Amino acid sequence: MHRVIPPKIAQKIMTGVFWASGLLTIVILLVIIGYVLLKGMPALSLEFILGNPIRSGRSGGIFPFIMSSIYVTLIAILVATPLGVGAAVYLSEYAGENRIVKLIRFGAETLSSIPSIVFGLFGLAFFVIYLGLGWSVLSGGLTLALMALPTILAASEVSIESINKSYAEGSLALGATKWQTIYKVVIPAALPGITTGVILGMGRAIAEAAAVLYTVGAALMIPTSLMDAARPLPLHLYILATEGLSMQNAWGTAAVLVIMILIITVVTNVLVDRYRKKMMGR
Amino acid sequence: MEYRIEVENLNVYFDELHILKDISLQIPKNAVTSLIGPSGCGKSTFIRTLNRMNDMISTFKMDGTVLLDGEDIYNPKVDVVELRKKVGMVFQKPNPFPKSIFDNVAYGLRVHGISDKDYLAQKVEESLKAAALWDEVKNILDKSAMGLSGGQQQRLCIARTIAVEPEVILMDEPCSALDPISTTKIEDLIHKLKNDFTIIIVTHNMQQATRVSKYTAFFLHGEIVESGLTEKIFIEPEDKRTEDYITGRFG
Numbered sequence: 001m002h003r004v005i006p007p008k009i010a011q012k013i014m015t016g017v018f019w020a021s022g023l024l025t026i027v028i029l030l031v032i033i034g035y036v037l038l039k040g041m042p043a044l045s046l047e048f049i050l051g052n053p054i055r056s057g058r059s060g061g062i063f064p065f066i067m068s069s070i071y072v073t074l075i076a077i078l079v080a081t082p083l084g085v086g087a088a089v090y091l092s093e094y095a096g097e098n099r100i101v102k103l104i105r106f107g108a109e110t111l112s113s114i115p116s117i118v119f120g121l122f123g124l125a126f127f128v129i130y131l132g133l134g135w136s137v138l139s140g141g142l143t144l145a146l147m148a149l150p151t152i153l154a155a156s157e158v159s160i161e162s163i164n165k166s167y168a169e170g171s172l173a174l175g176a177t178k179w180q181t182i183y184k185v186v187i188p189a190a191l192p193g194i195t196t197g198v199i200l201g202m203g204r205a206i207a208e209a210a211a212v213l214y215t216v217g218a219a220l221m222i223p224t225s226l227m228d229a230a231r232p233l234p235l236h237l238y239i240l241a242t243e244g245l246s247m248q249n250a251w252g253t254a255a256v257l258v259i260m261i262l263i264i265t266v267v268t269n270v271l272v273d274r275y276r277k278k279m280m281g282r
Numbered sequence: 283m284e285y286r287i288e289v290e291n292l293n294v295y296f297d298e299l300h301i302l303k304d305i306s307l308q309i310p311k312n313a314v315t316s317l318i319g320p321s322g323c324g325k326s327t328f329i330r331t332l333n334r335m336n337d338m339i340s341t342f343k344m345d346g347t348v349l350l351d352g353e354d355i356y357n358p359k360v361d362v363v364e365l366r367k368k369v370g371m372v373f374q375k376p377n378p379f380p381k382s383i384f385d386n387v388a389y390g391l392r393v394h395g396i397s398d399k400d401y402l403a404q405k406v407e408e409s410l411k412a413a414a415l416w417d418e419v420k421n422i423l424d425k426s427a428m429g430l431s432g433g434q435q436q437r438l439c440i441a442r443t444i445a446v447e448p449e450v451i452l453m454d455e456p457c458s459a460l461d462p463i464s465t466t467k468i469e470d471l472i473h474k475l476k477n478d479f480t481i482i483i484v485t486h487n488m489q490q491a492t493r494v495s496k497y498t499a500f501f502l503h504g505e506i507v508e509s510g511l512t513e514k515i516f517i518e519p520e521d522k523r524t525e526d527y528i529t530g531r532f533g
Contacts, residue, residue, distance in 0.1 A: 166377035174390035175366040281429025
């Protein structure tokens with residue numbers, strides 16, 4: 001066999017290639033976040049964050065939109081987490097390998113690849129019109145819940161499946177029931193992975209404009225009930241940019257959105273890390 | 283002699299595989315019984331039949347009777363949860379929960395509905411003392427059990443089992459993942475525990491069987507070839523196959 005490239009050289013080249021791809025990923029991330037923050041910085045001020053919009057957002061602040069984002073995302077997570085984790089427990093602990101299980105998994109996978117604008121249309125037809133919930137925080141939150149569900153389900157299932165089966169055996173051998181075993185041993189052990197899934201789902205929900213476009217309305221005031229119309233940040237950003245109201249405020253809104261997502265991600269990572277250390281003793 | 287467990291004509295199948303063939307064995311009360319035999323001979327399946335851990339395997343089928351204190355544990359009226367409280371189990375690989383040392387030992391009591399803090403603390407201390415682990419962990423009870431060494435983890439698993447006050451403790455090769463010093467500690471512990479518990483231990487280590495057990499049963503291809511006093515089995519076995527196995531000619 002004739003080798004074109006000696007193995008040691010090939011090793012060096014490939015190490016370089018992998019190193020470069022890793023580095024490039026970080027650089028791309030930093031450039032995007034840095035660019036958004038840089039462009040948004042001139043708009044950022046306390047009044048911008050805590051003030052009300054003036055003339056449809058041409059000037060003034062974005063506080064109602066920050067609150068709208070928090071509300072719809074909270075609803076999405078509060079609805080999707082129990083459903084997703086419940087389905088994950090069912091799939092990994094109760095259901096065997098049968099056709100229904102395969103169907104659920106296939107359904108979840110398909111759901112996660114449906115474009116968000118389609119979710120928006122479905123939300124309009126189902127929540128807004130059919131259930132009569134109108135353009136509201138509730139309709140938007142429920143639409144986002146549908147989008148976050150497959151992400152939470154998939155991450156939870158992987159996490160629960162990866163829990164050492166010997167924990168469950170030890171629990172059952174002590175006379176615990178299956179439910180006690182799941183609730184007291186399996187889920188706490190899987191919690192870091194489940195939390196990661198919830199955060200991914202939350203990230204999907206909070207960043208979504210298309211899915212809320214037809215479902216939450218476009219109110220300029222802070223929603224005070226579930227049935228009030230609202231305007232989450234991505235939607236406000238979309239309106240500012242497409243209608244050419246104020247590019248500077250559009251960048252400011254984008255910067256606030258990015259900062260919010262960064263805070264959520266960093267805080268949960270720290271908490272999960274701390275929990276894992278406590279649980280595993282190192 | 284008083285027997286804790288009496289097994290009569292037990293057959294176990296997984297699908298069509300006939301794993302245990304017509305097993306009859308009596309386990310004396312408050313003594314240690316060793317189960318020896320080559321890998322795959324059915325020892326583990328046998329002890330997992332005694333606390334119905336095989337029930338979880340969908341292809342498991344059995345016939346025959348298994349009596350615990352004279353009661354058939356496979357009677358449909360038997361509550362598996364109650365049974366497993368009476369028949370505890372220690373596994374081959376130490377499997378503490380990823381929780382604090384205290385919560386590991388208190389786990390069994392808590393799932394059985396005990397929440398009184400003083401009582402739990404007292405039982406945790408008693409159980410850890412009985413498992414010869416108290417002095418090593420008394421100052422780190424709130425630390426994760428996953429930070430302990432393998433030998434400490436296995437003694438913690440024994441403490442966890444003792445805490446629910448079983449009558450029988452099943453041990454499935456409890457020392458096979460441990461170093462010699464930890465193994466000695468577990469064996470000393472077994473000596474201490476045999477006065478209060480009926481212990482059944484699966485082992486691949488012939489010396490261990492002679493050191494810890496009063497009775498021994500030799501399994502081969504899903505059958506019991508010979509059983510009785512450990513001394514008798516090791517010094518003058520009746521069956522040629524037993525002799526071949528304990529002298530290391532196969533297995």
